[in-house]
Amino acid sequence: MGIIETSKWLDDYARDPEKMLMKKGMKKREAAELYGYLKSFGMYSPAANTEYEINALKKRDAWRKMNVYYNKYRSLWKGPSVPVYIFPVQSARGIFSSGFKKSGVSFKDEIYLFLSDEEDPREWEAVFVHEYHHCTRMNLLEKNPDQYNLLDSIIFEGLAEDAVKEYCGEEYVSSWAAKYSEFLLRKLWNQHIKNELHLRRKDTKHDQLLLGRGSYPSLIGYAIGYYIVRKFRENHGMTVQEMMGLDSKKFIESDQIMGK
Template sequence: MGVIETHSWLEEDAHAPEEMLMKKGLTKRKAAELYGYLKMFGMYSPSANTKKQTASLIKREAWKKMDILYKKYRTLWKGPSVPIYIFPVQESRGFFSNGFKKSGVSFRDEIYLFISDDEDAKEWEALFLHEYHHCTRMNLLEKDPEQYTLLDSIIFEGLAEDAVKEYCGNQYVSDWTKKYSGYLLEKLWNQHFKNQLHLKRQEARHDQLLLGRGRYPALLGYAMGYYIVEKYRKKYGTAAKEMMTLDAAVFIEDEQETES
């Protein structure tokens, strides 16, 4: 599969994203549901600036550059063949922002990337790498995504961003990896995480802890996952490619042995 030429979709239907997503073969209702979901992760809303954003991304060859990255990391990781859809990012938002505007969401069988035209191309690589790492790991694990637990989710995020550090450099790692001290994370682990690791994705508290909603600090679960993976890497010296196949429980074995 690889990168889908959504620039032609945008040139025709950027003003009507739900209709545009019907080019995937979706019904109008399914396209509307998908667009609502993607907006939560940073997909653009039509504005007077959308046409200009699209033209700028085309000029910067965003689709060609992302396809090169897809081929690079698919070969390196023996990753899956999946379609990758690129759209402008919602202005002034993005989960993985590091002073730039970018975001994305991945599934086992497809990836969506939301980018802006004012980014360092290496930021595009960091975003692509993060999302394709998720997709590759999902395909390597013999587990139904509906059965993923809070532990699975935080380790997914930690591993993906650890891979960004290894392949792109520390300067391209997201701000949330450095947001909280080790002391605070250890404290919050004991107070809120270690007895809740079984929570499934469908349970409300899963996302409260993962995303840092309500009384929890922003993106707490992401930061927690990175902290755990970083500790594991420092202790065992395992590279990102090798860690990708490990079960999430492996990363907290030392913690559990200490407690027992």
């Protein structure tokens, strides 16, 4: 598998993303449902500047550069062989960057990356590391993704962004990772999250707590996950690769991590 040449798909169907996704062998209804889901994570919507954005990615050689990252991290992590689809990012979306420069979403068997004409190639590497880490961990865990709960979700995010820090540098870690004080993280954990770790992804409150919707601070679940992983790593001295396949419960076994 590896990087799929979606630049060619975009040449033909950039104005009709649903039809473009049908090139994956999907039926129209399935492609429409997938496109709606991908847009919620930052995939572009056709606009006046879409052609410019596509040409900018081509000029920056996005597909070749991402292939370099794919080969690097697949070898380093002994990761899965999965297709990686690249599309422009939605200009007003992208939860992994305050500047809406990049985003992505991962499944156990495929990855979608949404990019802009980012001047710093490390930003592209950072989003690849984050998403490919998710995919690699999914393939290591003996658990069906449908069974993931809130604890799994926050640990997924914490581990992926810890990997960004390790391989790309702290300056490429998403802003949400350091958005809240240790005091607030512990307070929110104890008041709202620690008793809801069983929630499945299908439960409405799962995303409210993970993404910080409603009355909860933005991306608080992500931030708590990063904090837990950082503390666990400090206490145990483990590497990114050593932590990658650990059961999520391992990260909160010690009272020293988040307190009682």
